[in-house]
Amino acid sequence: MKTLSNIIIIISALLFYKCDKVKTPRIVKATAAGSNFVTKDNYAVANIRKFMLEDYTGMRCTACPAAAVTAHSLASQYSNKIVVVAVHANFFAKPNPEYPADYRCDAGEAWYTFFGISSNPLGMINRKNYAGNGLILSHTAWPSVSSIAATDPLIVKLNVKTNYDTTVKALNTEIKATFNTTYTNTIKVTAFLIEDGIIGKQLNNGVVIEDYEFEHVLRGSINGDFGTDLKTAPIAPNDSAKVSFNNFALGQMKFNVAAGVTKDIIVNDKNVSVVVIASDAISNEILQVEKVKIR
Secondary structure, three states: OEOHHHHHHHHHHHOOOOEEOOOOOOEOOOOOOOOOEEEEEOHHHOOOOOEEEEEEEOOOOOOHHHHHHHHHHHHHHHHHHEEEEEEEOOHHHOOOOOOOOOOOOHHHHHHHHHOOOOEEOEEEEOOOOOOOOOOOEOHHHHHHHHHHHOOOOOOEEEEEEEEEEOOOOEEEEEEEEEEOOOEOOOEEEEEEEEEOOEEEEEEEOOEEEEEEEEOOEEEEEOOOOOOEEEEOOOEOOOOEEEEEEEEEEHHHOEEEEEOOEEEEOOOOHHHEEEEEEEEEOOOOOEEEEEEEEOO
16 A cells, blocks of 8 residues: 555655646534444643644645645644645546546535635645735645744634444534633634545556545535634633534535535544634634544
8 A cells, every 4th residue: 555655756746736726414403322432532632732734635636645745744743733634626636437536525615615726736724824925825835834833822722522423423522612812803613524544546646546545534514614603702811612513423424516416425434533623703714723533
C-alpha cells in the first residue's frame, strides 16, 4: 500500500502546479438508545488553541497529492494544534467510469461554492486572511500561514464528548463552550465527520495510483452545512453555552447528487472522527476546532 510519505519524491516537482476547476445527513433530536456505547472526549487537550486546514481536493486532480503531502507534513509538525480536513468537491472529485468512487458530500460542495474555491488543490486556514496572504491559499503558502495561525489566542474553549453505539451506529455529541474573553459577534458551531484510511484510485502527476490512502476525508455535517448558533452576542468572559446533537445515524448518510437523486455515504466507523468548529457568524473565521475519534 502506498501512503503519502511513499510518494513525496514522485510529486515534489508538482509543488507549484494546480488544476483549473471546470445537500446534509439526517439528524433526529433524541438521545440514542442502544446497548454498546463507546464514550470519547477531548478534555485532556481542550485548553490548547488549534487551527483548521481545509484541503480542497479530488481523486482526478493530478496535482492534489502534492497538497496532501504538505498537509501531512503540517499535521506532523503541529501535532495536537492542527486539524486537517480534506474536502473532496467539485469537478475533480466527480466520479466517472475510470474513477467510480465518490467522496463528495453536501457540506463539501456547499463550502466550495460559498467560499469561492476556484481550483484544486487550494485551501483555507481557519477561513481567515492572515497577514494579507488571502483567504484562499495555494498549498505552497500553507506552511508560512500555519506558523501565524498557530499563535492565535484561545478565545473559546470547546469540551466535546461523544457517545457512539456501535450496534445501531447512532452517535450523540455533546459540546460545551467556555469563553475566555469578550466577543462582539454571535458564535456558530458546526459538527461534522471525517474519515481516515480510505483506499482508492488517485491521479498523481499523470500516473494512476490504485491503492492511494485518503486521510481526514470530510464525510458529512451533523448540524447543517454551516452549523447553528452556539452563543449570541454580546459575549463576556466566562460565558458558556451547551449544545447536543443526538441520535445521528451514520448508517443513513446521503449525498444529494442532484434534485431527487441521492447516493449512500458508507463509512468505516472505526476510522471516523467528529470535528467541531466554533466560528464567527459574520466573518466565518474559525476561533477553535476540536477533533474526537468516535471509537
